Amino acid sequence: MNHLDPNRHVRGESQYLDDVPVQQGTLFAAVFESPLAHGVLKSLDLSAALAAPGVVRILTADDIPGDNQIGGIVPDEPLLAEGHVHFRGQPVALVLARHEHQAHAALKLIKAEIEPLPIITDPRVAAAQGEFIVPPRTFKIGDSQAAWASCAHVFEGVAESGGQEHLYIETQGAYAFPTEMGGVRIISSTQGPTAVQRHTAHVLGLGMHQVEVDVTRLGGGFGGKEDQATPWGALAALGAYCAKKPVKLVLDRMADMRMTGKRHPYSSDFKIGFDADLKIVAYEVEFYQNAGAAADLSPAVMERTLFHATNAYFVPNVTATAYSCRTNLPPNTAFRGFGGPQGMFVIESALAKAAEELGVPTCELQRRNLLREGDLFSYRQPAEMCHAEQAWDTAAKEFDLAGIRAEVERFNQTNKLQKKGFAVMPICFGISFTKTPMNQTRALVHIYSDGSVGISTGAVEMGQGVNTKIAQVAARTLGISINRIKIETTNTTRVANTSPSAASATADLNGKATEMACAALRERLLRHAEVEYTLNYEGIEIRNEEVLAAGMPTETTWDKLVSSAFWKRVALTENAHYATPDLHFDPATNTGHPFAYHVYGTALTTVTVDCLRGTYTVDALRIAHDFGQSFNEVIDRGQIEGGAVQGIGWMTMEEVAYNDEGRLLSNSLNSYKIPDIYAAPKVLDVHFLDTPGHPKAILRSKAVGEPPLMYGIGTYFALRDAVRAFQPHTALPFSAPMTPEKTLVSLYPEFSATNSTFNLSKV
Ligand code: LUZ
Ligand code: MOS
Structure with a gap:
């Protein structure tokens, strides 16, 4: 059974938002964004823009008939800025014009007087100033404090992971129509039609029954349209409601990149302890999440980081604390994995650090500590129908883990300017919305x-x-x-x-x-x-x-x-x-049974680094994955391939960069690179594990959307392995993405920002 849509996609027959025939009388909207990342909005001069050709109306917060509020978890996000601006790209006004180009031209004529306020872009700086979106959360099991004394080995460190641009092919947008009796109908490119409906009703002061939202399909979402399709739907609806005309609002690529949030960057401190058998005894971690200027989904993302802080490992004593830090960046949001990958990256860093210092292969530490049937997660749900060891052992056997390691070793002994690296990445991902009522x-x-x-x-x-x-x-x-x-x-x-x-x-x-x-x-x-x-x-x-x-x-x-x-x-x-039956979770104690089940798998990654240039290729990604009883192997394989490559992108080449003024530097596809076919692994093998599936999975075919993204984390550690084969220095920080630039600097630590004398003598 093939996917039903792709034939229509390639023939151009699939209907996306932009394919909806334009109704006569439609006005086109463009959003005036805050040019500063933080400040007091003193005044807006709209006169020149209002006089511009084709401009029909310009709407501001004053035109909102209901409540100017689209915050979900925390009511901290106005639809249109009022009094203050909190990030560059924050919507301030909506221009309605007869033609799209006229709306965009008018934006340049709007003048905003903004008194600047100090800008924070770093989550640790925000934390030091007490700028939190919600109070910190701690997941705890056992007593890590007491456990340190019994550890034979303890390691500490810092791990940083970067943001990620969703880069759905179809940018954000909506098309709204006034309906009789003062309602609106919205065609929206959203993952959450009800969210668009609820917030639009709230903003317009209407009942939800007066707002209809319709979605045919999206050209990609990846989490970027879980919450952040809402402002565009609500703005188009506001336009339609006020102007009594259909209003179409579509962001162009660069506006989309500037104005919308991304995967949350994290900066984290870890401490891990092992007994003499190299079993993990205790793990302590503090996550500093860069939430951006409003809550959006950040508290839920932060919670999932805590749920997945120990990935596929059993740790009897865990203290994991997360801080959601308010900064002056666009509110960061859901992105495939939803904080889980960020949590997993830190424990993988901790294991890599321990292995490097102990002089043992990381994969031996990993294998020894995998979850077993009945092991408790820090939130007290047991691992049931646990396939962590099965996934690992099957991958090791099917793909010849020992043989791959030997080949990498052999290659590195006989090559100077190219080095291979290898890493294993086990995953364990909980399936269900962690907020039980959403299931x-x-x-x-x-x-x-x-x-x-x-x-x-x-x-x-x-x-x-x-x-x-x-x-x-x-x-x-x-x-x-x-x-x-x-x-x-x-x-x-x-x-x-x-x-x-x-x-x-x-x-x-x-x-x-x-x-x-x-x-x-x-x-x-x-x-x-x-x-x-x-x-x-x-x-x-x-x-x-x-x-x-x-x-x-x-x-x-x-x-x-x-x-x-x-x-x-x-x-x-x-x-x-x-x-979903039998779900419960108590946020007061952070314990319960939040997930219907977990998905397991293991990926083996091999890379080759060009040690003269810092460039690299992913030679092979070999995955044993727990699909349960897949009833559509074509779709499921596609999700694994796409998810893994997206994860590789996050860990290697995708670098979201803001300057200190909160301006997005990686603001187009010139400066933001995502994997293409050349960056994808040369070999991408997917082995379907023989597992019974789970009764709570549809036809016992397990959920497959997010888990594969985390296989990409293995690429980071494989690159690190290759760099260390060339340059065995210990000061290599845990900092993703491992771009070619960063790889090059890692290969030649003497060639850094502070010491730019490039020394090739070693070569
Ligand atoms: N969205 C959400 C999610 O609201 N809650 C979740 O637990 C979640 N997990 C993954 C992706 N999106
Ligand atoms: Mo998502 S990150 O499941 O919208």
Whole structure:
């Protein structure tokens, strides 16, 4: 079963936001952004812009009829700046013009008088000044303080990981239409239609029932449209509401990069202790999260960092504390992995540091400490149906870990200017929204009287193939061909109060709801068939034994069954509600059972570094992954490949850079590099682990969206391994991304910013 969409994508037939035919009378919007990262907004001079050709209106905070507030977890984010500006790129005013170019031209005529205030871009500086988004959180198990005394070896260090630009191919945008009775309809490129609906209603002072949000598909999300599609939807709606005209707002690439938040950079302190057998006894870590200027999803991201602070390892004594630090950058947000990768990077750094100092291979430390069945995470959920060791051992065997290591060793002994590096990256990722109430959704299934089927759920298709999976679930449950099934747009009037398509849980949640609705319809049709058989209703040739023996109608009897049920006034529509069972979590004690299950896997990475240039290639990425019982291996493999390469990008070449004034330097694809086909691993093997899956996973096929990103972390450590083969200095900091520039400086520590005499004598 292939992904249903790509053929339409390559023919250009798929409908994205920008493909929606433009309605006559549409106004085009452009956003005036704060030119300073922090200051008092004294005045705005709109006169010249208002007089510019085509400009119809310019809206500011004063035009907002409801509450100028779009904050989710914390109400700290105005839709349009009021009184203060807190980051460069913060929306201040919305220009509405007849043509898009006129709206953009008018932006340059707006003058903002802003009295500058001190700018913070570094989370540690923010922490020192007490600038926190929410109070710090600590996850704790055992007693790490007491445990240090019993450790044979203790290591401390600092680890830094950088931001990451989502770079969805389709930039942020929305198209809003005024509807009768003062409402709005919004076509939005969002992972969270309900979030757009709720915040727009709040901003416009309307009930949610007066705001309809519709999503056909996204050209990528990656978390960037979980929360941050909302301002553009709400702004377009504000325009439509005020001007009583359709309003279209689409960010161009550079505006999108400037104005939206990214993956959170983290700066962290770690301390790790081992017993004489090199079992981890204790781990203490402090995470400083760079949240940006408003909360957005940062507190939830910070929490997931804590959940994943020990990755796939068992640690009996853990004290993990996280600080969400307020800085003057665009609010950072969800990004595939949602803080988990940042947490895992730190313990991997701790293990690498320990291994380097002890003079043992990192992979031996890692293997010795993998989670086993029943081990407790710091939040007291046990590892159940744990496949950490199985994943590792299968990868080691299938891909010949020992052979790879020997080959790397041999290569490095015989080569001077090229060095190979190797690393193993085990992963363990919890599936469910960590905020328990979010783990619910609904499916609305219509069987039309001709036997075709339309399905609406809360799932947003963003390239990940969720529509294909839902159609497969329905086809299997109803016993009909997938061609009869259409997955409808995601629309808040058909399926209400949905969680965003996020947390890797979309196929599980919406698939389960679809399965329930389809099962109910199937049962009803079977009951109907039974009745019809005894009544021997004329013209219906379904035999009871045939139907019941098959367990469901066959393709040929389906049409007749449906038609007969319709004429007998049997309900052919079903709405099912699914809420993941048995989840609970107490944020007061940070304990509970927040995850339906965990996903496991192990990646082996081999790289080659050109030690003259600092450039490198990823030779091979070999992954043994726990898919459970995959029912779509094509889509699932694609998620592994894409996720791993995205993770490699984060760890190697993608470098989000702001200057001290909070101005984004990596503001285009000239200055921000993402992996292309040449940067992708030359070999990318995916082995499907033989595991039973999990009953809480859809058809036992485990969630696959986010976990593979974390395989990319292995590339960082493989590069580090290669650099150390050339230059075995111990002062190499743990600082991602490992760009070619950083690699070069690492190879030649004498060639640094403070000492620029390049010394090739060693070579
Ligand atoms: N979004 C969210 C997420 O709101 N809660 C989560 O736990 C989560 N996890 C991963 C990605 N997005
Ligand atoms: Mo996401 S980071 O699951 O929107």
